[in-house]
Amino acid sequence: MSDPPAAAPSRPLVRWSCLAAPILALVVVAGAVAIRHVAAERTLYEADHVAYWSLTRSLAESLGRSAWGAAVEISASVNRELNLLPSVPLAPAVGLGGGTRTAYLLSVIVIYALPALLLLAVVVGRLADEPRTGRLAGWGVAAAVLLLPAWWQPVALGYLDVGGVAIAALVLLAWLAAGGRRRSLVRWLAMGFLLALLAIFRRWWAFWSVAWCAVIALEALWLLLTLRPWTWRAAARVLRGPSVAAAAAAATLLAIAPGRVAAILGTDWADYLVAYKRHAGIGGELAEAVGRWGLLPLALLALSVAAGLASRRTRRPVAMLSVQAGLIFAFFRRWQDPSPQHWYLYLPALVVLLGLLLARTAAALRRPAARAAWIAVVTLCGVAVSATVLSDQPREGLWGRLAPGIRIRPAVRHDLDEVRRLLTHLDQRLAVAPGWVYVLAVGGPLTDTGLGFANLSLGTEFASPGFVLSSAHVDRRDGFPDNLLRARYIVLPEPVQAPQPPVHARVAAEPARCLLEGEGIGRAFRRGREVFLFDGGVRASVWDLARPLTADDNAALSARLRVYYPDRPDIWEPPAIGGEPGG
Secondary structure, three states: OOOOOOOOOOHHHHHHHHHHHHHHHHHHHHHHHHHHHHHHOEOOOOOHHHHHHHHHHHHHHHHHHOHHHHHHHHHHHOOOOOOOHHHOOOHHHHHHOOOOHHHHHHHHHHHHHHHHHHHHHHHHHHHHOOHHHHHOHHHHHHHHHHHOHHHOHHHHHOOOOOHHHHHHHHHHHHHHHHOOOOOOHHHHHHHHHHHHHHHHHOHHHHHHHHHHHHHHHHHHHHHHHOOOOOOHHHHHHHHHHHHHHHHHHHHHHHHHOHHHHHHHHOOOHHHHOHHHOOOOOHHHHHHHHHHHHOHHHHHHHHHHHHHHHHOOOOHHHHHHHHHHHHHHHHHHOOOOOOOHHHHHHOHHHHHHHHHHHHHHHHHHOOOHHHHHHHHHHHHHHHHHHHHHHHOOOOOOHHHHHHOOOOOOOOOEOOOHHHHHHHHHHHHHHHHHOOOEEEEOOOOOOOOHHHHHOHHHHHOOOOOHHHHEOOOOOOHHHHOOOHHHHHEEEEEEEEOOOOOOOOOOOHHHHHHHHHHHHOOHHHHOEEEOOOOEEEHHHEEEEEEEEOOOOOHHHHHHHHHHHHHHOOOOHHHHOOOOOOOOOOO
């Protein structure tokens, strides 16, 4: 008896395989690039480049000791600027990987970037609403990411903010599932919860949530204006969904992170972030965006918006995503200019719009040869764009203008032996006379976070990084350098590592001047004999506290700062002196 014929694969299985395969291939390549990138790096990770790596390692260690203790830590962190919620999904994998940077980056890619891309592909498939395009949605999203390699730059730097893209994609899916009649309140409730979760995930993702709420409100207003026949019952149906989502978002925020909400609402962000506003006008900001994304991807994005608006099937979502991107730009630029991770605010919309165009164009080509040629050409263009971003080539010629201007390169320093020598020297000094260490620099080869997390970067076990205090860098954000008054040792790189002129960094520049000119606190510290040489011709010395600081010493520094900020006592008024080094 012959065997029965094998059953044909189910259509859902084929559809999901077509959706996932290109994205899985892309993520595998991204993981290989990440492994190679970390292996080539020789640097001191600092600030946000190390913050969540360190927090995730610590959470993994806490989970290993006590799940309840870790839960308490997570709950206590929710109202802080850097909360532990983004680390929760990553901590088990990072712990299994030994807490290495490679394990951390691979966890971000697999646990955050992969689901984000798959969810965006589902969004594209839902928007297409036809089987042929739906089967190509995964390829369209993968090709869009190749053409928009800014997707990977923050990951290479050590950011986990790509996780917000996954939450944003879930918001879009909840909105699509709510349907045109807005009768599914459960989905609107889910949307509200997700919008709140996104704002808690990382503070600046609140721009995406607020802009989406504004778009939903504008759409509801439009529906009210065009409602025929207009009745109170029909108007209530239009407003019910958005109102439920807004209420759910507000209730979630107040229930989970009331302190964070109060801090966000009570902060003058234009003043707080003024140092991060690089461009005086909109022209510079747009020029930066064009340089970052490249003319070729931007031209394709413009075409995708035009094609989406021309189609009745996609006009509504394309218009809403386009308006949301414009609102994000308008809101964000009031306070600061974007750093690499902030561009994620635009990527959910950009990937969906571009992926939809690419997939629909491929589906419209009826001849298999023509469709295969389109897919091959677009994929090769994406590979060329991404390869350019990963290369060391400067941005020159026609291709240089067409391709993005960003470069993703391993950070390599040639002075790490000198860093180890400095840490050895500090360990020796601390063994004789324990005390806090203050790094008096805003940037450059030595910073407080670079030195404070040096053991993570170098794989060493020096004692001195545990005694490095947080330094004041930005006047209106950090205020008076309180920790400076607690320091027994000051590490001072020269020339002074602050912007020139130090318009927003007087809290670093003026204390450095006091030391070098022997005024105020400079009378209480003595420069050590050892000199440490770093990349860029920077020389650093360690200053020891020779006698306790006095009110007169502090007054001299206070007077210098008061000249620049006479109406801001939080910047120039010194606190009481005190504080002994602890664990």
